[in-house]
Amino acid sequence: MKESMSSVDIAAIVIELQELLGARFVKAYQPGREEIRLKLHHKGSLDLIIEAGKKIHLTKYKRASPRMPSNFAMYLRKHLSGARIAQIRQLDFDRIVEITIERWDKKLRLIVELLPRGNIVVVDEDGIILLPLRRKSFASRVIKVGELYERPPSRADPLTMSEHDLMNLCKQDKDIASVLASELSFGGLYAEEVCAKAGIEKRRRAGELTATEINAIHEAIHTLFEPIITDDKSKLKAHIVMEGEEEIDFVPFELSSYENREKRFFPSLNDAADEYFSTQIAEVVEEQAKSEHDTVVGKYERILNEQLEARHKFELKEAESTKKGEMIYVHYLELEEMLQEPGKKKKVVTLTLPDTDISLEIDTSVSLHKNAGAYYDKAKVFRKKREGVEHAIEMTKEKIRTEKEKEVRIEEELIPTKKEVxxxxxxxxxxxxxxxxxxxxxxxxxxxxxxxxxxxxxxxxxxxxxxxxxxxxxxxxxxxxxxxxxxxxxxxxxxxxxxxxxxxxxxxxxxxxxxxxxxxxxxxxxxxxxxxxxxxxxxxxxxxxxxxxxGLCIGIEKPFFQKESVTKERSYKETHRLVACPSSQKDKLDIFVEFEPGDDMDKNALSNEIRRFFVDRAENKEEVKRIATQEKILSLLPPGKSRIKGFS
Structure with a gap:
């Protein structure tokens, strides 16, 4: 499962974020240790999420804001309030985004490092650090106030690299996939995709490649990343890759590595990244709540085990003391004779009964009757302790039952919720x-x-x-x-x-x-x-x-009336809804497509076909486009491939 954005993701996201040029800064929040949220205004309210070392994207989800703003958030509010975004760019092909923000009295840059151990740094026009999110020191640079900002060592930019430079880069005794992944910041996924498009075995040694093969790799890079090289976001096909019900990746365009995986397509990579990371946050919150719940149950279960061990120990000692008291009466005469033997004149002697491994401690200053009584008294003490532990065991078992019956308490305000108008x-x-x-x-x-x-x-x-x-x-x-x-x-x-x-x-x-x-x-x-x-x-x-x-039908309901306002004079409007229902319910639908299990179309193709069918047959095409979006249709489709059985 992907944990952070790759250089390719960032390049595609930055193309889409060009729509923010001219956006006005409204406010800043810091909902997490490494995360900030910038509230912007540009043809409406927008939220830009930035998490150091991980992600940058617009979000449609809202999260609870801290009651007290952090120092970093307060600094941004003070120095960026009313400023406008003048430029957003990726530095070369690195996982670094630079956002230039201008105000009548100043020009600042917000540098977002999305590589491991990344940071968010505010610098002035001369590159002097005004405030970092975190002070950090590295072998080649220091991130602290007053220092000149220096970015991490950069690698070659594969999108502008010439074929000659690529040929020199390949003069290494490593396999070609490793060279592309590390030296060009592609990562394993895109390195293997480039090799596949070029028809080159990914384990081939880079130094053994011919000029023709290097040319094929160079062309494959330009073909695969054409939407990014040309800054053409219309060519992006952003989607989340699924493995069963689990989201495992999001990518800006289709890859052969995920050819057989189920996919959820989105209008933009911002939307796909937003959905992917927001789902991750929700899962983490739920897991933490479950872990806390299990910790409480586990504590009581450990106590119960200790109590069961103590009860077992007291049971053994009680039985042992009772048996020793009984043995004194069973072997009364033998014990009297043994006590008359030379060397048995001490106050307390230890005697082992013949043909047994039972040792008795006998107090010679009192009678054997009193010695037996002493053992019976010990047995009573252990019995009382055992009974006390048994009572405690029942109480602990009840606590475990109570805790297990409790629902896992989830802090709802920590889970992102979609902002919908x-x-x-x-x-x-x-x-x-x-x-x-x-x-x-x-x-x-x-x-x-x-x-x-x-x-x-x-x-x-x-x-x-x-x-x-x-x-x-x-x-x-x-x-x-x-x-x-x-x-x-x-x-x-x-x-x-x-x-x-x-x-x-x-x-x-x-x-x-x-x-x-x-x-x-x-x-x-x-x-x-x-x-x-x-x-x-x-x-x-x-x-x-x-x-x-x-078998199922997806269609648009026949019109029904829905209350439109809560004023004294009731007003109603005709409303349609997109629904999925069993085939026997198709008479309730104004227009529908009926389908069954089959090998004809995957979910993405079927959703496109259904939407095209609805729009083609609609009088009010814009209304149908609003009702029957591809995302809504996809959410109503069953798992796997299907075959269209009929339509009306």
């Missing part, structure tokens, strides 16, 4: 996949592990119906029945909806099995000693199974 009311279920059965029951399905978790925890009632398949990666589907009976045809529709969004579709099945239980049968509490991963649940009790044919 909506002109229409959006119902809660529209954040998920949904439809209404023929008999009018609302059915809502999750899109991934996170939405599965939210749907089951927040919106499922005990008397709702819970649908799921045994296939891994299946969505949670709930029917908001409110305890009312759903017809057989309605249950069949819900089962088809649940089965179609499971991995059964990805595996190419045309039919699958789905089960149904009451909401009260579903729990996040695992059996003792077990763990339930995110998005999964425990289902207890009887299940009802259904056979379901796989």
């Amino acid at each position: 909506r002109t229409e009311k959006v119902e809660w279920y529209e954040k998920f996949r949904w439809f209404e059965t023929t008999d009018g029951f609302l059915v809502v399905g999750g899109k991934d592990a996170t939405t599965n978790e939210i749907l089951a925890k927040k919106y499922m009632e005990p008397n709702d119906l819970f649908f799921h398949t045994q296939a891994e990666g299946a969505p949670v589907v709930i029917a908001k029945s409110g305890g009312k009976e759903i017809s057989k045809s309605g249950l069949k529709e819900i089962a088809q909806f649940a089965a179609s969004y499971s991995n059964l579709w990805n595996y190419g099945f045309y039919e699958g099995e789905c089960y149904c239980v009451m909401g009260e049968q579903v729990s996040k509490t695992p059996p003792s000693g077990e763990y339930i991963k995110k998005g999964s649940f425990m289902v207890r009790g009887k299940r009802n199974y259904f056979k379901a044919e796989l």
